[in-house]
Amino acid sequence: MKVIEVTHPIQADQYITEPVAMAFGFFDGMHKGHAKVFETLQQKAEANNLKKAVMTFDPHPSVVLNPEKKRTDYLTPIDDKIEIMDEYGIDYCIVINFSSKFADVLAETFVEEYVLKNNVKQIIAGFDFTFGKFGKGNMMTLDQLEQCETTIVSKQEIESEKISTTEIRKALKEGNLQKANNELGYHYRIKGTVVQGEKRGRTIGFPTANIQPSGDYVLPKKGVYAVSMNIGASDKYYRGVANVGVKPTFHDPSKAQIVIEVNLFDFKEDIYGERVTVYWHHFLRPEVKFDGIDPLVEQMHKDKDQAKYLLAVDFGDDISYNI
Structure with missing residues (x-):
């Protein structure tokens, strides 16, 4: 072209x-x-x-x-x-x-x-x-x-509603990812580069990749999502949980910048500097402030289990053993 x-x-x-x-x-x-x-x-x-x-x-x-x-x-x-x-x-x-x-x-x-x-x-x-x-x-x-x-x-x-960019943007910002993806015809995606973060996640058993978007993307509502991700030129999809927000358990929300962090399941590679694409599948919950690390980690385990199930459905895995 x-x-x-x-x-x-x-x-x-x-x-x-x-x-x-x-x-x-x-x-x-x-x-x-x-x-x-x-x-x-x-x-x-x-x-x-x-x-x-x-x-x-x-x-x-x-x-x-x-x-x-x-x-x-x-x-x-x-x-x-x-x-x-x-x-x-x-x-x-x-x-x-x-x-x-x-x-x-x-x-x-x-x-x-x-x-x-x-x-x-x-x-x-x-x-x-x-x-x-x-x-x-x-x-x-x-x-x-x-x-x-x-x-x-x-x-x-x-469903008698006009498909429009305005409505998709609104749906993303309201956490209505199902509607946004349905009108897009594909999973919403954000491209970016993996950059250095605070590295706090690895200390609590949830190492994350900090994603610096490569363009001026509409960011979804602050919260936790089930996502998949490509790394570099690979066509392999890694599954995980993403958090979009200011991490209020650790930061003053009025002063912190919104960041995207992705925890990939069963993944231990060093991918700093890699260009990636994050695909947004399901909104799990809003971002909330927890009273300490223990309740946060407990909720993160629940988020991970829910995301694994939902992504298994999306990717067509045999999930009958979970039912």
Whole structure:
């Protein structure tokens, strides 16, 4: 996949020169609603013998347009988004820097400079896609173009509720991991690097890997989770328990930073510096302050047992002996 990073105004050598079907959108999360857009893109490209292209934006438009409610953390930071697009078999990905200058581009200019000059023959986007200064351009605007055919992807729903990035973010922050993963269509994931921590876990029988996220991810609600994890380039999934929070048993919550710690089951390797991916399967409980180490350790054993059972179900293990 060729990635074209554009800062307005787009340069002559950045245009796509062969005919394409192009999907437009921010696509944070690459969730089931977005999957429908990419499925439609695939169909239109194959039917018309076109290459597949995507136009997306970075950072989120709210950084410029609504600074009081700006969105600076993401379900899929730009590198993750590009990686998933590559897995979809996209040929071209145009990433437009959403700056103040770009926000001032008129809808008519966007159509001319960013759509028509990019050799777009098929346009695919969600029903709520808007563009141009003050969001005056929309899918009906594009549908009037004679040079292109426009396909509007309707809203996708689960149990009569629209699948949306906003709802997934809300579910994660409320600890409703089941809903978030269901709407994503995969287990939420955070990539990062294993860094040095306080090393307190090893003194109480629960050594943990401290994960420094590699991007501006949406962090799940503070609490304890059943997770799996890849290490380096390996496709092996290690199972474990993760804690997201400030460790209030040991720290003043008002002063401590939120950290991600993962205790892998039956794992004793040194993995400092390794790049890892944490997959979030189940929310077990909120983070709480314990009256000392003993009740904390007792609860951690319970968390571990619960996580082992839930992950065994997820991975399709024979759990009949536990029932």
